[in-house]
Amino acid sequence: MAAYIDTSALAKCYIREPRSLDVLDWADTQDEIVTSPLTLVEFRCVLARRRRARQIDPSLERVALAAFDRDAQARWRIHQDAASLFSEARQLIDLIPELPLRALDALHLAYARHYGATSFATADKNQAEAAHALGIPVSIFY
Numbered sequence: 002m003a004a005y006i007d008t009s010a011l012a013k014c015y016i017r018e019p020r021s022l023d024v025l026d027w028a029d030t031q032d033e034i035v036t037s038p039l040t041l042v043e044f045r046c047v048l049a050r051r052r053r054a055r056q057i058d059p060s061l062e063r064v065a066l067a068a069f070d071r072d073a074q075a076r077w078r079i080h081q082d083a084a085s086l087f088s089e090a091r092q093l094i095d096l097i098p099e100l101p102l103r104a105l106d107a108l109h110l111a112y113a114r115h116y117g118a119t120s121f122a123t124a125d126k127n128q129a130e131a132a133h134a135l136g137i138p139v140s141i142f143y
Contacts, residue, residue: 003033003078005118007109008043009125010142011036011077015065016048016057020124020142027122027140028076034122035078037086037112039105044069086111097134101127113137 006028013024028034048066051057057065073079090111094102102110106128113121114135121132122140132139 002117002119003035004031004120004122004140005109005113005116005137006034006036006040006077006122007106007125007128008036008040008047009128010122010140011040011069012044012047013124013142014072015044015069016051016061024122024124024142027120027142031120033078034076035080035112035116035118037109038079038081039108040077040079041073043105080112080116086115089115093131093135097131100131100134102131103127106131110135110137 010024013021014028045066048057048062052059052062086108090104090107093107093110106125109128110131113132114137118137120140121137122142123129123132124142126143129139129141129143
């Protein structure tokens with residue numbers, strides 16, 4: 002069994018912000034950490050958005066992206082079978098109708114459920130509530 006990390010928590014491993022050290026400590030205690038291929042795109046968007054907002058400079062953006070790309074090959078297990086989980090993600094929206102589940106959040110949760118995540122790391126309140134509602138143990142970093 003593996004732990005799952007979504008992009009909101011994973012970004013804290015590369016950009017120093019509140020709770021960054023907590024996420025790194027959490028990651029160090031996990032035997033295996035999985036994430037979806039969505040993270041490849043979402044993380045790149047996070048960096049670009051923060052650069053445009055002048056929260057990080059272009060050199061930090063390059064360094065963080067290079068570090069993430071290295072870790073995507075060695076540290077994070079990224080499953081490439083996304084297409085098979087779209088139906089499951091769609092069903093989650095009906096399974097927890099009281100929560101405002103966004104499309105990409107539903108896909109992250111579908112991945113976590115599919116791979117039997119023993120923990121779900123997130124820095125997103127809605128994502129944490131949805132994981133909890135689905136019975137997935139949550140590690141919250143917001």
